[in-house]
Amino acid sequence: MNNILEVHNIVKHYSAHTALDDVSLSVPKGQIFGLLGPNGAGKTSLIRIINQITGPDEGKILFNGEPLQEKHIAQIGYLPEERGLYKKMKVGEQLLYLARLKGLSKAEAMDKLKTWFVKFDIKTWWDKSIEDLSKGMQQKIQFVATVLHEPKLIILDEPFSGFDPINANLIKDEILELRDKGASIIFSTHRMESVEELCDHVALIHKSKKILDGSKKELKEQFKNGTYTVEFTGTLSVTESIFTIQEIKPLEDTVQRAILKLQPGTSVNQLLGSVMNQVDLRLFSENIPSMNEIFIRAVSS
Amino acid sequence: MNNILLIIQREYLTRVKKKSFIVMTILGPVLIAAMYGIVIWSAMSSISQKSVQVLDESQLFVDKFPASETFIYEFISGDLDSAKTAFKGSGKDALVFIPKSILINPKDVKIFSEEGVPFDLQNGIENAIEREIESIKLTEAGITRRVLEDAKMNVESQTISLKDDSEEKSSAAAASIIGIASAFLIYISVFIYGAQVMRGVMEEKTSRIVEVIISSVRPFQLMIGKIVGIGLVGLTQFLLWIVLSFVIFNGGLYFMQDKVMDAAQTMSQSQMEQMSPEERQIVEEQIAGASATNGVSKALGALETLPVATIIICFIIYFLGGYLLYSALFGAVGSAVDSETDTQQFMFPITIPIIASIIFAQFVMKDPNGTLAFWTSMIPFTSPIIMMVRIPFGVPLWELALSISLLIAGFILTTWIAARIYRVGILMYGKKTSWKELAKWVFYKG
Numbered sequence: 054m055n056n057i058l059e060v061h062n063i064v065k066h067y068s069a070h071t072a073l074d075d076v077s078l079s080v081p082k083g084q085i086f087g088l089l090g091p092n093g094a095g096k097t098s099l100i101r102i103i104n105q106i107t108g109p110d111e112g113k114i115l116f117n118g119e120p121l122q123e124k125h126i127a128q129i130g131y132l133p134e135e136r137g138l139y140k141k142m143k144v145g146e147q148l149l150y151l152a153r154l155k156g157l158s159k160a161e162a163m164d165k166l167k168t169w170f171v172k173f174d175i176k177t178w179w180d181k182s183i184e185d186l187s188k189g190m191q192q193k194i195q196f197v198a199t200v201l202h203e204p205k206l207i208i209l210d211e212p213f214s215g216f217d218p219i220n221a222n223l224i225k226d227e228i229l230e231l232r233d234k235g236a237s238i239i240f241s242t243h244r245m246e247s248v249e250e251l252c253d254h255v256a257l258i259h260k261s262k263k264i265l266d267g268s269k270k271e272l273k274e275q276f277k278n279g280t281y282t283v284e285f286t287g288t289l290s291v292t293e294s295i296f297t298i299q300e301i302k303p304l305e306d307t308v309q310r311a312i313l314k315l316q317p318g319t320s321v322n323q324l325l326g327s328v329m330n331q332v333d334l335r336l337f338s339e340n341i342p343s344m345n346e347i348f349i350r351a352v353s354s
Numbered sequence: 355m356n357n358i359l360l361i362i363q364r365e366y367l368t369r370v371k372k373k374s375f376i377v378m379t380i381l382g383p384v385l386i387a388a389m390y391g392i393v394i395w396s397a398m399s400s401i402s403q404k405s406v407q408v409l410d411e412s413q414l415f416v417d418k419f420p421a422s423e424t425f426i427y428e429f430i431s432g433d434l435d436s437a438k439t440a441f442k443g444s445g446k447d448a449l450v451f452i453p454k455s456i457l458i459n460p461k462d463v464k465i466f467s468e469e470g471v472p473f474d475l476q477n478g479i480e481n482a483i484e485r486e487i488e489s490i491k492l493t494e495a496g497i498t499r500r501v502l503e504d505a506k507m508n509v510e511s512q513t514i515s516l517k518d519d520s521e522e523k524s525s526a527a528a529a530s531i532i533g534i535a536s537a538f539l540i541y542i543s544v545f546i547y548g549a550q551v552m553r554g555v556m557e558e559k560t561s562r563i564v565e566v567i568i569s570s571v572r573p574f575q576l577m578i579g580k581i582v583g584i585g586l587v588g589l590t591q592f593l594l595w596i597v598l599s600f601v602i603f604n605g606g607l608y609f610m611q612d613k614v615m616d617a618a619q620t621m622s623q624s625q626m627e628q629m630s631p632e633e634r635q636i637v638e639e640q641i642a643g644a645s646a647t648n649g650v651s652k653a654l655g656a657l658e659t660l661p662v663a664t665i666i667i668c669f670i671i672y673f674l675g676g677y678l679l680y681s682a683l684f685g686a687v688g689s690a691v692d693s694e695t696d697t698q699q700f701m702f703p704i705t706i707p708i709i710a711s712i713i714f715a716q717f718v719m720k721d722p723n724g725t726l727a728f729w730t731s732m733i734p735f736t737s738p739i740i741m742m743v744r745i746p747f748g749v750p751l752w753e754l755a756l757s758i759s760l761l762i763a764g765f766i767l768t769t770w771i772a773a774r775i776y777r778v779g780i781l782m783y784g785k786k787t788s789w790k791e792l793a794k795w796v797f798y799k800g
Binding site: 068101104105106107126129131132133135136137138139140141142150151153154155156195198 | 356357360361364368557558561562563565566567568569570571573781783794798
């Protein structure tokens with residue numbers, strides 16, 4: 054079983070609209086799975102179904118090969134986008150409570166909490182009320198609450214919101230460390246640069262339907278348009294059988310930058326050879342689309 | 355199940371540990387006891403003797419005023435002007451002037467005092483004079499005071515209920531008081547603890563922790579855990595109140611009893627010293643009678659006639675039933691709104707039956723076995739309050755059983771409805787909810 058989670062043909066209707074329309078996806082073990090989509094696409098509905106907060110109208114979900122059921126709750130950690138903690142409760146008490154709700158014994162929870170309190174250097178916070186902490190501090194506590202019970206599947210909805218860059222980095226490193234330790238992570242966000250940085254696999258939901266799914270590499274391969282950027286000095290003229298020039302502009306001094314499109318049936322070597330014959334080459338690179346471009350192109354098409 | 359216990363534990367402990375809970379629990383009975391204490395203490399401490407000079411021109415009353423716990427009379431002679439001058443600086447509390455023509459002009463009595471004349475002094479003197487004039491006039495008519503006392507009979511009735519073939523002394527007054535008091539207590543506590551459930555739900559919703567929690571537990575578990583936890587807080591408070599009141603009441607009674615007895619003895623002694631032997635005998639009889647039926651023991655006697663154990667057990671059952679029934683609805687309201695101000699439109703229809711019951715309670719108290727009493731004590735929305743009014747008067751077992759069964763069915767129904775609204779409501783943010791929508795939520799699936 055290589056997938057921690059398999060979603061098969063999920064349909065979810067609300068009274069006025071359909072939130073999920075025949076959505077299927079697989080989350081591979083030990084990877085960071087980016088669940089992307091514009092606002093209102095149905096991401097939260099899907100996440101709530103995986104968390105068993107609501108049930109699907111149709112379809113089934115397998116967790117580690119078994120139909121999803123109540124006992125799996127303890128193996129999932131969920132950081133919702135709309136997050137919060139009991140404001141009047143003490144940090145330590147609150148984390149203990151949340152961990153015990155996930156099925157840890159008091160002693161186990163205590164043990165694990167100590168590790169995290171040392172790791173994040175927050176030992177002095179134990180007896181503080183949540184309302185006395187800054188927003189960033191609260192987010193840290195919330196992150197600890199999400200992963201404390203060492204879930205096999207961690208679902209993070211916009212985990213970096215509310216963090217300054219330093220703490221965002223700290224959390225990012227934690228996420229990567231959790232993955233390296235074997236946890237699978239579903240990562241839902243709008244921030245494409247963190248998708249680029251973190252995700253191994255991406256699915257895109259748009260208007261209740263899944264429109265894209267694949268590893269980051271596959272998607273980039275799929276969205277590549279066969280263009281290359283070259284920087285050179287000299288004059289470049291089109292060789293019809295090999296490439297066309299899409300765009301050309303001067304950079305500085307005599308250096309120019311051009312975007313070339315490879316003609317079908319020709320190889321990169323031929324292109325490179327043809328260009329090298331004409332100009333003094335400074336830079337040659339393939340144009341690989343960013344996740345941001347892929348997102349925008351997929352959604353707007 | 356384990357999770358429900360955890361939730362109950364959290365709800366209970368966070369509330370019981372609050373300062374406001376501890377303060378209310380201790381202060382409640384102490385305040386009530388202190389209030390009674392002050393009333394009794396002030397009543398007793400005002401019994402400081404006042405010495406009163408009496409200038410009786412008519413000579414009808416000389417040495418006829420009996421000294422009492424409150425007043426000592428000293429009869430003087432001479433004219434009013436010199437008496438007035440002598441009175442100043444004499445340290446006496448008042449000077450009473452009775453004119454010669456008192457029998458003809460009973461309004462000519464004058465009382466002088468350095469500061470204002472206290473009402474009880476004026477009253478006491480007027481009564482003493484009236485009594486003497488009455489005596490004089492009766493004697494003229496050939497009737498002695500003894501004959502008159504014999505003619506006055508103090509009638510007191512005992513109410514006896516014929517139930518289960520055994521005669522039980524009952525006290526309608528005590529039953530009414532206990533009934534309405536416990537009904538009122540249920541009324542207040544349903545409001546207080548129901549509102550706590552509502553606020554607890556809203557706190558979880560507005561702080562957004564609810565989504566974290568319900569990824570670990572079912573929404574129903576969270577709701578029930580909260581309701582039960584807060585209910586236990588209520589029970590704890592009642593239990594502590596009962597224990598504390600018991601301690602304070604008994605302690606107070608022990609302390610007060612001595613004083614009451616002392617006061618009664620000194621009063622009777624000082625009175626009797628000034629009485630003729632036959633009068634003394636009457637008074638002694640009266641005191642013997644009085645001490646048997648004095649206020650405290652009378653109240654205690656009335657209490658003993660009531661089915662105290664039944665009342666306490668029923669109180670707990672009806673408190674729990676009423677609380678569960680209403681707090682589920684309060685919880686549903688809390689889940690449907692985003693802020694306290696939005697609660698108004700939903701709170702109103704829920705509170706109507708509670709408020710109506712406390713109004714019905716006044717009528718039920720007057721006719722505890724009537725048609726209104728019967729039906730309102732069967733309907734689960736009103737029965738927790740109305741039944742408490744009826745129980746001290748005695749309710750047939752089958753009615754009690756039916757009413758409790760209906761109440762249980764009632765709160766299972768409201769909890770079911772509330773849970774359906776709750777599970778949808780807690781995840782709806784930033785949307786104004788209407789009644790129509792609430793009704794829809796009840797029938798949502800999944």
